[in-house]
Amino acid sequence: MERRDFLKAAAAGVSVIAINPTAALANTSMRIATWVPPQHHQNAVTLPRWIEAVKEASGGAINLTVDPAPIASPPEQYNIVRDGVADIAYHVAAYTPGPFEVARGVEMPFLSPNAEIGSMAAYDWYERNIGFDTEFQDVKVLTIFVHGPGAIHSKMPITTLEELQGAKIRVGGGGVKMAEALGAAPVAMPASQAYEAIQKGVADGAMLPWESIKGFRLGELVNHHTEIPGGLYTTFFAVVMNRAKWDALSDEDKAVMTDLGGIKGAQIFGKGWDDADAAGKEARAADATITVLSDEETARWAEKVAFVEDDWIALANERGHDGQALLDDLKATIAKFAQG
Structure with missing residues (x-):
C-alpha cells in the first residue's frame, strides 16, 4: 500500500488537503502534552494518526511530538497551554468545573x-451556537471530541x-450528582486513578467507556460490564493550542491545522x-x-437523572x-450526523 493510501485508510476515510511543501519557509515543531499512560490509545494510536495526517498535509513542514x-495533572492541561508550558493539549472540561459548562451540554x-458521531456533532453544534471565543478565549481551539458511550465496569453485577x-463507583467531575441520584456512592477522580482506586477497594467499579478496559487496564480488576444505550454520559475534550504559538504560525501552517481540526x-x-x-x-x-440495559430499565434510570437536562x-x-x-439543536445535530 502506498504511504498516502495507508494514511487515508488510517484516518478512516477523512480526506487530507495537501499543502505545497515549498510554501512553508521553515519547519514548525510543536509539543503535545498528555496525561494518559503510554498504552492508552490516545498516545499509542490516535494522536500518532493525527500527527501523521498533519505532517503529510504540510509536506513535512509541521512536526508534532x-x-x-x-x-501536569489532568485538570491543569488547559492552564499549561494557556501559559505556554505546552503548545497543544487535550483538556477534559469536567475536570475544571465552572468555565466550560455550556460546552458540557x-x-x-x-x-x-x-x-465519531458524538464528536462531529459536538463540534458542529458548539461552533454554530456558542463559538469558541466565549468559553475558550485564552487559547486556540483546534477541535473538540467526546469519548464513547459511558458504561459501568464493576466487580459485581449492576444491571x-x-x-x-x-456501590462505590468512580466518576468524573460531572458524574457525582448523577451517581448519587441513581443510588451509587460516587468516588470522584480522574480516569487515570481508577485502576488504583478499584485495586485498593476505594471503588467497586467505574463509569468509563469501553476503551478503559485496555487503556487503563481495568480488565485486570473487573468482570462485569453494563452498557447503557446512548451512554450514561460522555466527556467533552477540547484540543487546545497556545494562542501565541498559533499567532506565530505561517498562513500555510494555519491552513493545515485548521483543515485537520474542526x-x-x-x-x-x-x-x-x-x-x-x-x-x-x-x-x-x-x-x-x-x-445491555433493557429499555424498561433504561427508562427507570432516565427518570432518576432527568434533572441533568433541566x-x-x-x-x-x-x-x-x-x-x-x-x-x-444538539439532539437534532446528533441525529443528523447519525444518519450520515
Whole structure:
C-alpha cells in the first residue's frame, strides 16, 4: 500500500488537503502534552494518526511530538497551554468545573451513539451556537471530541437500580450528582486513578467507556460490564493550542491545522476512540459478563437523572442562551450526523 493510501485508510476515510511543501519557509515543531499512560490509545494510536495526517498535509513542514510523560495533572492541561508550558493539549472540561459548562451540554446521558458521531456533532453544534471565543478565549481551539458511550465496569453485577444502590463507583467531575441520584456512592477522580482506586477497594467499579478496559487496564480488576444505550454520559475534550504559538504560525501552517481540526479532526479523534472501545469490548467478550440495559430499565434510570437536562438548560439560560433551544439543536445535530 502506498504511504498516502495507508494514511487515508488510517484516518478512516477523512480526506487530507495537501499543502505545497515549498510554501512553508521553515519547519514548525510543536509539543503535545498528555496525561494518559503510554498504552492508552490516545498516545499509542490516535494522536500518532493525527500527527501523521498533519505532517503529510504540510509536506513535512509541521512536526508534532507527544511528550514522553505527563508534565501536569489532568485538570491543569488547559492552564499549561494557556501559559505556554505546552503548545497543544487535550483538556477534559469536567475536570475544571465552572468555565466550560455550556460546552458540557454534550455530556448529558443517553445522547451519543458513539464517539465519531458524538464528536462531529459536538463540534458542529458548539461552533454554530456558542463559538469558541466565549468559553475558550485564552487559547486556540483546534477541535473538540467526546469519548464513547459511558458504561459501568464493576466487580459485581449492576444491571438494575437495586444492584447499583450503595456501590462505590468512580466518576468524573460531572458524574457525582448523577451517581448519587441513581443510588451509587460516587468516588470522584480522574480516569487515570481508577485502576488504583478499584485495586485498593476505594471503588467497586467505574463509569468509563469501553476503551478503559485496555487503556487503563481495568480488565485486570473487573468482570462485569453494563452498557447503557446512548451512554450514561460522555466527556467533552477540547484540543487546545497556545494562542501565541498559533499567532506565530505561517498562513500555510494555519491552513493545515485548521483543515485537520474542526469536524475533520473531531472525526479522526472520535473514530480513534470507537476503535479503542471495540478493542476493549472484544478483549472481554470471552471471559466477562456483558449486559445491555433493557429499555424498561433504561427508562427507570432516565427518570432518576432527568434533572441533568433541566439543570443544564437553567445554566445555559443564566449565561445568556436559550437553553431549551440549544438542547433541541444538539439532539437534532446528533441525529443528523447519525444518519450520515
